[in-house]
Amino acid sequence: MTTTARLQALAVSALILAVFLALWQIGVSGSGPAQEMDPEYAKLMGATATQGKSAMPGPLDVGRTIWGHLRDPFYDKGPNDKGIGIQLAHSVARVGTGYLLAVLVAIPVGFLVGMSPLMSRALDPYIQLLKPVSPLAWMPLALYTIKDSGISAVFVIFICSLWPMLINTAFGVASVRREWLNVARTLEVGPLRRAFTIILPAAAPTILTGMRISIGIAWLVIVAAEMLVGGTGIGYFVWNEWNNLSITNVITSILVIGIVGMILDQLLAQAQRLVTFPE
Amino acid sequence: MEDRLISIEGIAKRYPAAAGGQTTIFEDLWLRVGRGEFVCVIGHSGCGKTTVLNILAGLDAPSAGAVIVDGREISGPSLDRAVIFQGHALLPWKTVLGNVAYAVASRWPKASKAEIEARATRAIATVGLAGAEGKRPAELSGGMKQRVGIARALAIEPKILLMDEPFSALDALTRGTLQEEARRICRETGQTVYMITHDVDEAIYLADKIVLMTNGPGARIAEIVVNPLPADRRQGAIHHDPNYYALRNHLIDFLVSRSKTFRDDPPAGYDPRHPPVVRLDGGVAAPPLPSAAPKLRAVAT
Numbered sequence A: 001m002t003t004t005a006r007l008q009a010l011a012v013s014a015l016i017l018a019v020f021l022a023l024w025q026i027g028v029s030g031s032g033p034a035q036e037m038d039p040e041y042a043k044l045m046g047a048t049a050t051q052g053k054s055a056m057p058g059p060l061d062v063g064r065t066i067w068g069h070l071r072d073p074f075y076d077k078g079p080n081d082k083g084i085g086i087q088l089a090h091s092v093a094r095v096g097t098g099y100l101l102a103v104l105v106a107i108p109v110g111f112l113v114g115m116s117p118l119m120s121r122a123l124d125p126y127i128q129l130l131k132p133v134s135p136l137a138w139m140p141l142a143l144y145t146i147k148d149s150g151i152s153a154v155f156v157i158f159i160c161s162l163w164p165m166l167i168n169t170a171f172g173v174a175s176v177r178r179e180w181l182n183v184a185r186t187l188e189v190g191p192l193r194r195a196f197t198i199i200l201p202a203a204a205p206t207i208l209t210g211m212r213i214s215i216g217i218a219w220l221v222i223v224a225a226e227m228l229v230g231g232t233g234i235g236y237f238v239w240n241e242w243n244n245l246s247i248t249n250v251i252t253s254i255l256v257i258g259i260v261g262m263i264l265d266q267l268l269a270q271a272q273r274l275v276t277f278p279e
Numbered sequence B: 001m002e003d004r005l006i007s008i009e010g011i012a013k014r015y016p017a018a019a020g021g022q023t024t025i026f027e028d029l030w031l032r033v034g035r036g037e038f039v040c041v042i043g044h045s046g047c048g049k050t051t052v053l054n055i056l057a058g059l060d061a062p063s064a065g066a067v068i069v070d071g072r073e074i075s076g077p078s079l080d081r082a083v084i085f086q087g088h089a090l091l092p093w094k095t096v097l098g099n100v101a102y103a104v105a106s107r108w109p110k111a112s113k114a115e116i117e118a119r120a121t122r123a124i125a126t127v128g129l130a131g132a133e134g135k136r137p138a139e140l141s142g143g144m145k146q147r148v149g150i151a152r153a154l155a156i157e158p159k160i161l162l163m164d165e166p167f168s169a170l171d172a173l174t175r176g177t178l179q180e181e182a183r184r185i186c187r188e189t190g191q192t193v194y195m196i197t198h199d200v201d202e203a204i205y206l207a208d209k210i211v212l213m214t215n216g217p218g219a220r221i222a223e224i225v226v227n228p229l230p231a232d233r234r235q236g237a238i239h240h241d242p243n244y245y246a247l248r249n250h251l252i253d254f255l256v257s258r259s260k261t262f263r264d265d266p267p268a269g270y271d272p273r274h275p276p277v278v279r280l281d282g283g284v285a286a287p288p289l290p291s292a293a294p295k296l297r298a299v300a301t
């Protein structure tokens, strides 16, 4: 893309944002004070009824909330009032743990499935059966067996990250170019050295694609999982703020969840670029 | 008796056919290659040249027969037999040096890193790529990639170099230069080479012996033509040699007509165990001869 085209796209993006914010502000601004209300009654009803003010916060309210969170993201005032930074850290830690465990399982098993047609055929029915199960369906089973809500959430992340990585690793390993394998064969390279010096680098871009899909799914699932298990995490935070009827905080969370998801995705995209070599 | 390095003994390759029977790509194939010889195989595409080369490399197994290299039957790939693949087959995630060093490290697993790099660097310099060690395959032209392939194969000092149409994807100019260098390197090191080509002039320039394979299925080795051109022939000047046209016509004639008819109508006395060795003698540059007129003479080995 040329620089001008990029600038144009940027300008249009900014315009869309401006129009959206303007419409939002207009949509939530009040319809003027209500007529002749008993002051005591008005006090009881709050601004929503008396000023015709919408219950929906405007962009300025959200901006103020975000600023508040940014100034002090890590405060801790008891179980129901923690900074958004702390909640995010909990979620990221859970996703990180479950995801890394899934990497440790999916890549070796994917290698096995990709290298052995027998194992591929033997494991295929299980993979096909378990892959379409919503990870949240595992939650009751996890809570029952593990008896710890935090670890159960990690388990759910593990399960949902597993499949894309496993399937992509197996596919990447099975489709390594025959030529490269023949190079290894003519050089009498042993199986272990071949796995690490030929198959792994050749399959790395495909494996990373699976890892990128997995981190996306894991970040989607953690919010729902934390809404269920409660306690800590950004998912719990969203649900708690909904119970507090703090729509500004809910909107702030949506933004923050989006930003963190984008960062995770970009990190893996960057890693993918590092292992991809044109021929 | 010549010093035999490779002996192909009655190999066959069959694949299950769609109709339920078997397709015989080739059978009862016999060929001997002497140490230090440069052999080129020509034949129409699909006759099984690559299959024979893969069997020699140990990448494929024959359905019948055996291949003996240096007195021992081969049972798989070996560092003694280096392959230069048609599609260069460089590892794109490794640099030029990395690709060559990978082969060197496989050949001498106990060598130090410095030793491996020194050997790889030397091999890269031999093919004229000094200075490109740090480049990745994607940054190289087709000719340079094939040079790296040659360096990788030569760096492990194989007994036999197997090449499957190594220069066919290159432009004419690059091909000429590479042929010249390949010939120089192989002559300097006394390298035994088994090479497939579909380019008659390439075979005439490079080969000591040209093996003619008939069309498949059921392909055979029709004959082995001894190259009458002098050993000090120069690329681009071979067509000035008095024997050149007789040889070229003979090869073209085979490809155009005899490759089709040979299988069903082999010459009298044809023995697949001993394919006839043909010498095209005549002209002034050839060794002393009883007759000056070009003629065909079939000699059984």
Ligand SMILES: Nc1ncnc2c1ncn2[C@@H]1O[C@H](COP(=O)(O)OP(=O)(O)O)[C@@H](O)[C@H]1O
Pocket (backbone or CB within 6 Å): B015, B025, B043, B044, B045, B046, B047, B048, B049, B050, B051, B052, B216
């Ligand atoms: N796996 C296979 N199954 C069936 N036929 C094959 C297989 N591999 C190669 N062939 C056939 O063997 C023949 C020889 O192939 P190849 O050795 O590549 O020929 P060449 O290198 O002389 O062009 C071809 O006709 C091809 O169709």
Ligand SMILES: [Mg+2]
Pocket (backbone or CB within 6 Å): B049, B050, B164
């Ligand atoms: Mg071929």
